[in-house]
Amino acid sequence: MARIVMKFGGTSVANLDRIRHVSRLVEAEVEAGHEVAVVVSAMSGETNRLVALVDALDQETDLGAPIEDEYDSIVSSGEQVTSGLLAIALRRRGLKARSWLGWQIPLRTDNAHSKARIAEIENSAIGPSMSDGNVAVVAGFQGIAEDGRISTLGRGGSDTSAVALAVALKADRCDIYTDVDGIYTTDPRIAKDARRLGRIAFEEMLELASLGAKVLQTRSVELAMNNNLPIRVLTSMAEVGDDNPGTLVCNEDETMEERVVSGVAYSRDEAQITLLQLKDTPGMVAKVCKAMSEAGVIVDMIVQGISRSDNAANLTFTVGIRDLDKALKALEVEKDNIGFENIKSDDNVTKVSVVGIGMRSHTGVAQTMFEALADKGINVEVIATSEIKISVLIDSEYTELAVRVLHQAFELEKTSA
Amino acid sequence: MARIVMKFGGTSVANLDRIRHVSRLVEAEVEAGHEVAVVVSAMSGETNRLVALVDALDQETDLGAPIEDEYDSIVSSGEQVTSGLLAIALRRRGLKARSWLGWQIPLRTDNAHSKARIAEIENSAIGPSMSDGNVAVVAGFQGIAEDGRISTLGRGGSDTSAVALAVALKADRCDIYTDVDGIYTTDPRIAKDARRLGRIAFEEMLELASLGAKVLQTRSVELAMNNNLPIRVLTSMAEVGDDNPGTLVCNEDETMEERVVSGVAYSRDEAQITLLQLKDTPGMVAKVCKAMSEAGVIVDMIVQGISRSDNAANLTFTVGIRDLDKALKALEVEKDNIGFENIKSDDNVTKVSVVGIGMRSHTGVAQTMFEALADKGINVEVIATSEIKISVLIDSEYTELAVRVLHQAFELEKTSA
Numbered sequence: 001m002a003r004i005v006m007k008f009g010g011t012s013v014a015n016l017d018r019i020r021h022v023s024r025l026v027e028a029e030v031e032a033g034h035e036v037a038v039v040v041s042a043m044s045g046e047t048n049r050l051v052a053l054v055d056a057l058d059q060e061t062d063l064g065a066p067i068e069d070e071y072d073s074i075v076s077s078g079e080q081v082t083s084g085l086l087a088i089a090l091r092r093r094g095l096k097a098r099s100w101l102g103w104q105i106p107l108r109t110d111n112a113h114s115k116a117r118i119a120e121i122e123n124s125a126i127g128p129s130m131s132d133g134n135v136a137v138v139a140g141f142q143g144i145a146e147d148g149r150i151s152t153l154g155r156g157g158s159d160t161s162a163v164a165l166a167v168a169l170k171a172d173r174c175d176i177y178t179d180v181d182g183i184y185t186t187d188p189r190i191a192k193d194a195r196r197l198g199r200i201a202f203e204e205m206l207e208l209a210s211l212g213a214k215v216l217q218t219r220s221v222e223l224a225m226n227n228n229l230p231i232r233v234l235t236s237m238a239e240v241g242d243d244n245p246g247t248l249v250c251n252e253d254e255t256m257e258e259r260v261v262s263g264v265a266y267s268r269d270e271a272q273i274t275l276l277q278l279k280d281t282p283g284m285v286a287k288v289c290k291a292m293s294e295a296g297v298i299v300d301m302i303v304q305g306i307s308r309s310d311n312a313a314n315l316t317f318t319v320g321i322r323d324l325d326k327a328l329k330a331l332e333v334e335k336d337n338i339g340f341e342n343i344k345s346d347d348n349v350t351k352v353s354v355v356g357i358g359m360r361s362h363t364g365v366a367q368t369m370f371e372a373l374a375d376k377g378i379n380v381e382v383i384a385t386s387e388i389k390i391s392v393l394i395d396s397e398y399t400e401l402a403v404r405v406l407h408q409a410f411e412l413e414k415t416s417a
Numbered sequence: 418m419a420r421i422v423m424k425f426g427g428t429s430v431a432n433l434d435r436i437r438h439v440s441r442l443v444e445a446e447v448e449a450g451h452e453v454a455v456v457v458s459a460m461s462g463e464t465n466r467l468v469a470l471v472d473a474l475d476q477e478t479d480l481g482a483p484i485e486d487e488y489d490s491i492v493s494s495g496e497q498v499t500s501g502l503l504a505i506a507l508r509r510r511g512l513k514a515r516s517w518l519g520w521q522i523p524l525r526t527d528n529a530h531s532k533a534r535i536a537e538i539e540n541s542a543i544g545p546s547m548s549d550g551n552v553a554v555v556a557g558f559q560g561i562a563e564d565g566r567i568s569t570l571g572r573g574g575s576d577t578s579a580v581a582l583a584v585a586l587k588a589d590r591c592d593i594y595t596d597v598d599g600i601y602t603t604d605p606r607i608a609k610d611a612r613r614l615g616r617i618a619f620e621e622m623l624e625l626a627s628l629g630a631k632v633l634q635t636r637s638v639e640l641a642m643n644n645n646l647p648i649r650v651l652t653s654m655a656e657v658g659d660d661n662p663g664t665l666v667c668n669e670d671e672t673m674e675e676r677v678v679s680g681v682a683y684s685r686d687e688a689q690i691t692l693l694q695l696k697d698t699p700g701m702v703a704k705v706c707k708a709m710s711e712a713g714v715i716v717d718m719i720v721q722g723i724s725r726s727d728n729a730a731n732l733t734f735t736v737g738i739r740d741l742d743k744a745l746k747a748l749e750v751e752k753d754n755i756g757f758e759n760i761k762s763d764d765n766v767t768k769v770s771v772v773g774i775g776m777r778s779h780t781g782v783a784q785t786m787f788e789a790l791a792d793k794g795i796n797v798e799v800i801a802t803s804e805i806k807i808s809v810l811i812d813s814e815y816t817e818l819a820v821r822v823l824h825q826a827f828e829l830e831k832t833s834a
Contacts, residue, residue, distance in 0.1 A: 016473050050498065056433050057505045065508040073516055074501035077494035081467065084491035088474045091482040099490055103520065104565060148521060 002172040003035040003130070007140065007162035010044035011179045012236035013082050016089075021236070023089035025177070026135060028240045030095055037126070037136040037169060039162040040086055042078025050075045068113035072142070072152045076102070079139035079158070087137045097135040100126055102142035102150065107161070109143035109151040116143060116151035118160065121168035130169070138165060159220035167227045174229055175246075176216060177236035182247035183208070183215060185412035186264040190403045193413035197262060198245065201252040204262045205231075207355040207389045221249065252357055260358035260365060261410040264403050267351045270300065271324040272381065272393060275331070277312040277341035287338045288315060288331075295330035297323040301351070301384040301393060315340075316382055318393060321347050349381065350399040353391040354406055360387055372409035378402050419589040420452040420547070424557065424579035427461035428596045429653035430499050433506075438653070440506035442594070443552060445657045447512055454543070454553040454586060456579040457503055459495025467492045485530035489559070489569045493519070496556035496575070504554045514552040517543055519559035519567065524578070526560035526568040533560060533568035535577065538585035547586070555582060576637035584644045591646055592663075593633060594653035599664035600625070600632060602829035603681040607820045610830035614679060615662065618669040621679045622648075624772040624806045638666065669774055677775035677782060678827040681820050684768045687717065688741040689798065689810060690734055692748070694758035697730040704755045705732060705748075712747035714740040718768070718801040718810060732757075733799055735810060738764050766798065767816040770808040771823055783807055789826035795819050 006026060013019050022038075029036050041047075054071050083099035090097035105126050109116035126136050140158030145151035153160050159176060166174035181196060183205065188194040200208075202225035209218045215233055224231050234246025278284055285304065292299050302317040319327045324347055331343060359365050369390055373380060378401065382393040394402055407413065423443060430436050439455075446453050458464075471488050500516035507514035522543050526533035543553050557575030562568040570577050576593060583591035598613060600622065605611040617625075619642035626635045632650055641648050651663025695701060702721065709716050719734040736744045741764055748760060776782050786807055790797060795818065799810040811819055824830065 016470065019474070053433065053498070053502060054505065057436070057502060057509065065511075065513075067505045067508060070501040070504045070508075070516055073518070074498050077497045080494045080497070081470070081491050084487040085470060085474060087487045088471065088484045091484060091487075092474065096482075099487055101490070101567075150518075 001033045001035065003169060004029060005037045005039060005162050005166040005169065005171045005174045007039040007158060007174065007176045008041065008236055009158065009178050010041040010047070012177050013040055013086065014044040019085050019089050022086060023093055024240050025236065026090060027093050027095060030135060035130045037130060037138055037165060038086065039138045039140040039158055039165060040079060040082045041140050041158045043082055046078040047075060050078055069149050072113050073150045076139070076142040076150045076152055079141050083137045083139040090135055090137070095135055096133050097137055098129065099137045099139065101139050103144035105138070107143040109145050109153070111145045111147055113145065113151055115154040116145060118143060118153070118164045121164055123168050127169060159217040160223060163220040163223045163229060163231065166229055167223065171229070173232060174224065175232045175234060177234060178215060179235065179237065180215060181235040181244065182233055185262065186403055186407050187266070190400045191407045194407065195413055197247050199248045199250060200262055201357045202249060203252065203388055204355050204357050205249045207353065208263055208265050224249065259356060260362045261354045261356035261412065263355050264406045264412065265353045265355060266399055266403055268396060268399070269321050270318045270349055270351045270393065271321045271345060271347040272316060272318050272349045273327060274314055274316045274344040275338070275340040276314055276344060278315055279339035280313040281339065284338065285315065287334070291330050291334040291338065292319070292327060295326050297327045297330065301382045301391065303382045318351070318382065348396045349393050350396045351391050351393055352399065352402045352406065353389050354410065355389045357388050366390055368409050369406060372405045373402060376401055376405055418450045418452065420586060421446060422454045422456060422579050422583040422586065422588045422591045424456040424575060424591065424593045425458065425653055426575065426595050427458045427464070429594050430457055430503065431461040436502050436506050439503060440510055441657050442653065443507060444510050444512060447552060452547045454547060454555055454582060455503065456555045456557040456575055456582060457496060457499045458557050458575045460499055463495040464492060467495055486566050489530050490567045493556070493559040493567045493569055496558050500554045500556040507552055507554070512552055513550050514554055515546065516554045516556065518556050520561040522555070524560040526562050526570070528562045528564055530562065530568055532571040533562060535560060535570070535581045538581055540585050544586060576634040577640060580637040580640045580646060580648065583646055584640065588646070590649060591641065592649045592651060594651060595632060596652065596654065597632060598652040598661065599650055602679065603820055603824050604683070607817045608824045611824065612830055614664050616665045616667060617679055618774045619666060620669070620805055621772050621774050622666045624770065625680055625682050641666065676773065677779040678771045678773035678829065680772050681823045681829065682770045682772060683816055683820055685813060685816070686738050687735045687766055687768045687810065688738045688762060688764040689766045690736060690744060691761040692732045692755070692757040693761060694729040695732055696756035698756065701755065702732065704751070708747050708751040708755065709736070709744060712743050714744045714747065718799045718808065720799045735768070735799065765813045766810050767813045768808050768810050769816065769819045769823065770806050771827065772806045774805050776805050785826050786823060789822045790819060793818055793822050
């Protein structure tokens with residue numbers, strides 16, 4: 001007997017038919033002798049509907065009072081409804097089940113409404129209830145803040161709820177059911193020969209998650225890694241009894257496939273900013289980073305170059321595409337302080353990355369990557385590297401070509417051991 | 418400065434425009450220097466949508482496990498959303514406001530999920546918050562049961578929430594905003610000269626509420642009467658500054674209008690059952706009542722007669738029209754025990770009542786009533802009386818005629834002192 005947490009996203013509980021289907025998947029695990037907690041998202045579309053109500057009110061004259069506490073109370077109702085419906089569907093199959101809201105567990109968070117972080121999950125009530133044979137149906141995405149109000153964990157927070165709950169319940173495994181059947185070597189819509197990975201290391205998944213492979217939320221992977229909790233990503237569309245192995249996200253030691261590069265990811269959510277003719281004074285980069293940080297903008301890739309014509313420095317970096325306007329305004333304000341002449345920006349760029357834990361011990365990955373891109377005439381604007389990742393910024397027009405070329409260069413279509 | 422509770426039903430918060438309008442009505446009370454708590458229902462249609470989801474799941478094979486606890490968790494989300502939206506709308510007008518869910522107050526109930534009764538409302542958190550200048554926006558209809566789960570008070574429970582909260586907060590007044598501008602002497606759709614009452618006594622309102630004048634929920638009127646809390650019924654459709662006196666429901670002493678009859682009510686939700694050729698043994702009526710009580714059927718009017726032909730007794734009584742089948746089945750089972758030959762039933766009947774606290778000290782009301790009905794050839798099947806009410810059961814075809822005739826007979830169209 002194992003204790004497992006199953007998590008179902010919005011498309012997996014989109015309507016009553018899907019909720020009934022989920023109840024059958026849960027029943028199969030219970031019949032296999034497991035203790036089961038199920039974490040559910042809101043029915044797909046429901047969160048958007050609720051957010052639209054808030055936004056419509058909030059677009060009136062803003063008098064400055066924050067409304068995130070009320071936003072949380074409103075938006076969390078979506079998961080509240082789904083958890084109740086699934087509990088009913090399970091009882092209708094003859095199972096013992098009850099729903100748990102964030103405040104009932106309680107799943108305690110900080111006071112950062114609409115983007116709260118989990119502080120503690122009590123298992124003194126939910127644990128014994130599961131031991132008594134009850135399926136625990138948990139409303140994802142929500143908790144209770146220190147102020148006694150409902151909090152939410154931010155978009156995609158249900159993955160984090162599920163992993164955190166699995167840790168608190170000392171579960172053996174956390175199964176994330178979604179609308180794809182696992183993690184792929186790259187986006188199958190771009191490379192037809194993309195292959196589902198049997199296993200992937202936490203670190204690799206973390207790079208992929210933060211790079212736009214939107215299957216798992218970054219925070220949930222971090223949390224799983226820190227607690228060495230295996231996550232299985234699999235599809236909720238399969239029937240009970242179907243072969244549905246998914247992808248196991250686990251410790252490096254347990255990843256049995258011998259490979260240097262595991263996947264090719266891309267992200268179109270980047271924008272490039274270049275500061276021209278910078279006075280190359282000590283602390284100049286620090287000043288830029290400080291200006292961005294104070295504006296709440298996260299700086300990703302940074303590269304410093306020397307302009308050949310006048311020997312002044314240029315500084316190029318990337319920010320999230322949504323933060324571009326905010327970043328440009330903040331830089332304009334600090335223009336004299338930082339000491340540059342002009343700004344150039346471009347939001348028509350894509351970050352393409354190869355990720356693989358094997359890079360740590362293998363050389364030649366960078367060479368293979370740049371040769372493959374150069375062969376196709378793809379110009380690289382910015383480069384950033386980590387221990388297990390090489391990212392390049394390219395013109396968005398070349399996105400699909402670059403992904404396919406790199407997928408091929410690292411022979412990702414071939415099944416490894 | 419007074420402390421007041423304002424309650425808005427589903428049509429008053431039907432959409433964002435109506436919610437903004439409510440925020441202006443609340444603002445006017447705050448600007449008048451009052452401490453305000455607002456109780457809100459779900460946006461109209463929302464509760465029905467949620468109940469339909471539950472019903473669709475619940476119509477599958479019933480395996481016997483009750484689901485009322487989950488029903489409550491699901492359906493209460495409607496008021497949760499409205500309370501958050503109104504709090505936002507109030508902040509956007511520059512007011513201090515926050516929403517309160519049943520479990521946050523807490524408003525404690527018993528464990529009778531889906532039809533819970535209020536046990537206790539704590540004012541140790543909400544009271545000080547109001548004293549600090551915050552408008553308390555309270556999700557109506559919901560509480561927290563002894564089992565730590567969300568409970569609901571049953572359909573229309575938001576009126577009861579509002580009155581109970583007003584009592585707990587020692588409020589000076591409870592204003593129930595609705596889609597009519599007060600309590601009328603009878604249904605204005607039937608009698609064009611029906612008149613809005615300035616004041617009405619609790620006891621009268623109680624008889625009217627239980628008789629199908631669906632403006633206020635019976636439980637809320639009982640609660641207000643027991644705690645001597647005045648309720649004002651008024652329309653939420655008026656603009657700020659409009660003349661909108663509504664009807665004050667208050668103690669008899671405070672009703673200044675001198676009148677014998679205050680209103681004519683009718684209810685089509687009745688069905689008549691007659692047991693024919695009863696063995697007239699002691700305890701026979703008790704046996705009938707016991708059978709109905711065990712079947713969960715409430716018996717209303719009862720009359721016993723003697724059949725002229727064979728000297729056997731007949732017993733006629735009324736039940737709620739929804740309980741008719743259940744009642745007939747239960748009677749059939751107990752046929753030999755009760756000792757009757759045949760059952761007749763009729764669901765094409767209407768109960769018409771005249772209600773007035775002045776009846777206590779005035780004679781002749783019954784005479785006026787029966788003469789007026791007889792004049793129009795309206796046959797009375799069953800009569801029931803209380804201290805302040807006379808009800809008759811008539812053929813449904815005569816409903817409108819009877820209401821108009823009685824309204825005229827008691828001169829209710831005339832403005833009293």
